[in-house]
Amino acid sequence: MEALTLKSIDSFTDDQFFEFCRVNDDLRIERDACGNIIIMEPTGMETGEFNLEVSSEIRNWNKETKEGKAFDSSTGVTLPDNSVRSPDSMWIKLERWKAIPKEERKKFAHISPDFVLEIRSTTDKLDVLKEKMEEYIKNEVRLAWLIDPVEEQVIIYRKDGSIEHRDNFEIPLSGEDVLVGFEIVLSELLEEE
Secondary structure, three states: OOOOEOOOOOOHHHHHHHHHHHHOOOOEEEEEOOOOEEEEOOOOHHHHHHHHHHHHHHHEEEEEEEEOOEEEEOOOOOOOOEEEEEOOOOEEEEHHOOOOOOHHHHOOOOOOOOOEEEOOOOOOOOHHHHHHHHHHHHOOOOOOEEEEEOEHHHHHHHOOOOEEEEOOOOOEEEOOOOOOOOOHHHHOOOOOO
């Protein structure tokens, strides 16, 4: 099953959309730049476990460096194009986090993360995820990883518009100049059958 998109006639305000998500907290909901509401299915167990492993590595690095704030897949942010996205994992530099008013932090804050991660599940369409990654970069995300365990590939998107394809989970991924000092080898996180 693919995500369900509800075409927008009249867009929700930010507060109305937040309330809609709050009362439907058992659903994973996003909003695109046109105001369309996207309801996504939960991931399967393999994808969820892999996501937790990768996100935990980011969290552990962040706990050591204290350079920013790491967030899980249930966190939404409002991007400059007014879309509300909830990547599988994201990170925001500490100074930028501190600049968000405390009241706004309780909702879908208006900020572009410095880093986002999306992990493809078996039901995700790769082209749709690629479009989403390009949207992140257009909305000032500095580094974005699309990890595809289905094909064992990684697509790295950078703020300068460059896109790098890697067809190997053995090659270490670097946080580059965003997650400085962070490195991960995805093959080490895959569960042996």
